Amino acid sequence: MVPVGKHLQHGPLHPRRLVGFLKGGTQTPAWVIGASVAGLVVVVGGVAVGVLSSQGSGSASVVAADPVGSGHSSGRSTTTTDPPPGPITVTSVTPANGATGVGGSASVTVSFSGTLAASTPMASLSPAVAGTWRRGVDTMTFTPAGGYIPMTTETLTIPGGPAGVLSASGATLTKGAVDHFTVAQGSTLRLQQLMSVIGYSPLTWAPSGTPISATDTAAQAAAAFSPPAGSFAWRQAGWPTNLTALWQPGSYNAMTKGLVMAFEADHGLTVDGIDGPLVWAALFHAVATGYVNTGGYNFALASESRPETLTIWHDGKVVLHSLANTGISVAPTALGTFNVYERLPYQVMKGTNPDGSHYADPVKYVAYFNGGDAIHYFPRYSFGFPQSLGCVELPPSAAAQAYPYTSYGTVVQVVG
Secondary structure, three states: OOOOOOOOOOOOOOHHHHHHHHOOOOOOOEEEEEEOOOEEEEEEOOEEEEEEEEOOOOOEEEEEOOOOOOOOOOOOOOOOOOOOOOOEOEEEEEOOOOEEEEOOOOOEEEEEOOOEOOOOOOOEEEOOOOEEEEEOOOEEEEEEOOOOOOOOEEEEEEOOOOOOOEEOOOOEEOOOEEEEEEEOOOOHHHHHHHHHHOOOOOEEEEEOOOOOOOOOHHHHHHHOOOOOOEEEEEOOOOOOHHHHOOOOOOOOOHHHHHHHHHHHHHOOOOOOOOOOHHHHHHHHHHHHOOOOOOOOOEEEEEEOOOOOEEEEEEOOEEEEEEEOEOEOOOOOOOOEEEEOOEEEEEEEEEEEOOOOOEEEEEEEEEEEEEOOEEEEEOOOOOOOOOOEOOOEEEOHHHHHHHHHHOOOOOEEEEEO
16 A cells, blocks of 8 residues: 555656646646556545556556446446347248249248347248258258148248347347248149049059058158059949040049049038149048048940930949930030039029020939039930930939939030
8 A cells, every 4th residue: 555645656657647637737636545456546636536557568548437426336437338239130031922833842941131049939830731940040941741731822920029030149020021832733643542542533542662651641741742653443344435534644634523523522622623722631631530432433424326315334333324315406415524513403494495485494303514514304205315405304213313323523424
């Protein structure tokens, strides 16, 4: 301790010179109240003014101290606070918002403008998909365990706000983001395979290798885009060539469309023959739960050769062969291959006759297959030649017999 009233004998500055430096040249007495290798504490008029500290060889600096009675703790140094970190932002999203035809096993990547905190919340997908989210340095990536449901529109939600994405520096994603992308269509071949597995097709299917587990939804979803190898075989040998010629693995023709329509009708879906996401999801569920169709398979052939007839097969056997009436020359029944899309046990058919007059005819056992053309009962004195306005008319007993076998999706082929 330096004695009070004594001047320093050594040091970089005389106390009076130090006070002059602090007070702009005023020679107010200053007394040194402490000294150490770290520096000197100087008192001016009873107030601790500063510290003279060593900064290395031949150098010194003054750190101001709070004046006593200023409302601050005596001797507390002034510090500078770093500004809060700016917000983190999303720099890119893959697949892009609004993308269509996205691959069935495509990963989802969200990139950010800064390093992510280890505790940051992750993005999410809806409908939920089996898979894993992983955090990178400045990315988060989702990899599906198997595949998405075909034709599904996925919603990607990136959380923002106080509970949202967080950077390593403490910055937050000010506002969250919601993007959408649509998955590609599934394989028609896999659709045909599964329709065979659950009994809607007149063909069986057997995989070449180890079967995919029925309850492995992720694997089933992956197979929807990459079908396994296998073989088809007709369940029965009695089908006509008109039907067997329609079978084309991987082709979405009237035969395959009919399988979808039959499935839709049995599972409470809109009967439109479109293999959309609801169909695929219901199909995966049917496979997983061991569902098997017990209704069999039907095929109807209308011939315009005289005498005109309608023949129906069920599970390879003829269940109806009857005289029928097709359309007259000014309102013919179109030739081609169609599917039953509407069924009514009774209806009053209304329309306009070729002469301009109107009709309202009560009919029964109606199965529409092409626009306004339908198979149904109509009271005629004779059958076997053109008399209708495009429909395939049957006698009462034949119509009643045919109705159970003209279910939704049934292929109806009209030939000349």
